[in-house]
Amino acid sequence: MKSIAYKFVQVALTKIDSEDRLTDFSLLAGGADYSRRAARSGLSSSSSRSSTLDSLQDSIDVIGILHPVVLMKSGDGYKIICGHRRVAIGQTLGQIEIPARVTESDLDPETLLALNLMENRAHRSYSDIEKGRILHKLVQAGVNEEMIIGKYMPIVGLERSKKLFQEFSRVADFATGLQLLLHEMNVPARVFCSLLKWSAPSQNIALKIFAALRPGVNKWRELIELAEEIAVIEKTSPGEILARAEIQTLIAQNGLEKHEKYDRVVQLLTPLRYPVLHDLRMKIARLIDQLSLGSRSKIRVHESFETDEIKIEIKGRDRKALIEEVERLENAVKSPAMEELLRLLKRLE
Structure with missing residues (x-):
């Protein structure tokens, strides 16, 4: 990437094109764009992941914006290269101007995307949904698959893998609401990739x-x-x-x-x-009920029927109670229901 010249200036927030989302990779809850997308999708705009943005807004409200945003001159206004959240917060707080590093170079979409990724590489982590959105934007910018896999996937924390590229770059196929939910709940690609089908x-x-x-x-x-x-x-x-x-x-x-x-x-x-397993459990439950044991006696079988072993648990507070339970259990063991239960479990071995 060629060296790019910048100048440090104060830029009026009204001159910044906040609707150009090319380099906005964030689905962080709390942002103005997030709130609009969440509302359209019927989701709440609150999230446990919103604390990061809330903290940033509190900081800017108290001490201002210390780290300048990065902008590109575009006609009479500016496009955001880095700093979408800072611009949104500045607008929310009613600020007039924002400190910025401005380039007047006419940069192509890939360069804009690359500049954002490099700027945020050291202090920004992305959810798997955000990583997929980044790869999709690179595809839309005309970057070829080999370049994305070799250069950009490691930057966002992904292995160089054609299979991963194909999976992650398809997250844009999800409706906005599903993307927002997967991001909020930090669901990894290994789980949500099934939903792509x-x-x-x-x-x-x-x-x-x-x-x-x-x-x-x-x-x-x-x-x-x-x-x-x-x-x-x-x-x-x-x-x-x-x-x-x-x-x-x-x-x-x-x-x-x-x-x-x-x-x-x-x-x-x-x-x-598991209809067969369900029917079997129901049949065993009916047979155990037919044994007519008291509340102080329990008969248990292996949950997945890996063994024909039966476990019996007896509770009692005194000798008389224990004798009564043993007698009741003796009658149950001799019953047709117990014989059928044992035969059923034996067939499952």
């Missing part, structure tokens, strides 16, 4: 479900895999699975915490994914 309607259903449940990363993966596997079994789409009335009713139910809703959604889906 979903149709737009299925992605929209996923957005509504995950925005309501807001699970951790492992639970994102679990629910995505459940929906995909059931869709294969039932020859439908993952969106159709998640859009079922019982799931939507559960999501809309008041009085339940998000994690409780998530657990119940999984409980609804698991029998569809």
Whole structure:
């Protein structure tokens, strides 16, 4: 990259083109552009990731902008090379001018993108969604695949990999709302890449479900895999699975915490994914009920039926209570229900 001449000046914020988002890679909550996109997508503009921007705004409000933004002269105004958040905060705080390093060189899109990446390389980290957006912008700027893989992927913290390039550069296919949610929740590419294969309607259903449940990363993966596997079994789409009335009713139910809703959604889906296992568990539960044991006696079998072993737990506070439970258990062991339970478990070996 050739040396670029800059001059330090104070620039009127009204002269800066804030709508030119070429070098704005951020999906950080709290920014004006984020808030507009979140509102259009039906999402809240609040996020745990917004604290960084809030801290920056507090700092600028107290001591001003110490680190100049980088601008390119464009006609009578300026395009932002680096500093979209600082410009947005300055406008929010009602500032008139902002310190800037200005170049009058007519720079092409790749150079503008490269300058931003190099400027922020030491102190800026990107979510996987943001990394994908950067690669997509480089593609749109006409940068060839080999250059992106060899030069730019290491700059944003990605390995030089054609497979990763193909996956990450497709995140722009996601609707804005889904991009925002994946960014807010810092969902890694290894989890959200499965969603790239979903149709737009299925992605929209996923957005509504995950925005309501807001699970951790492992639970994102679990629910995505459940929906995909059931869709294969039932020859439908993952969106159709998640859009079922019982799931939507559960999501809309008041009085339940998000994690409780998530657990119940999984409980609804698991029998569809493992129908044979579900039927077996139901049959064993009925046989155990037929044993008519008291509340102080429990019979347990291995959760995944890897062994035919049965465990019996007896509780009692005195000798009499224990004797009564042992007698009740003796009758249960001799019952047809126990004989059928043992025979069923033996067949599973």
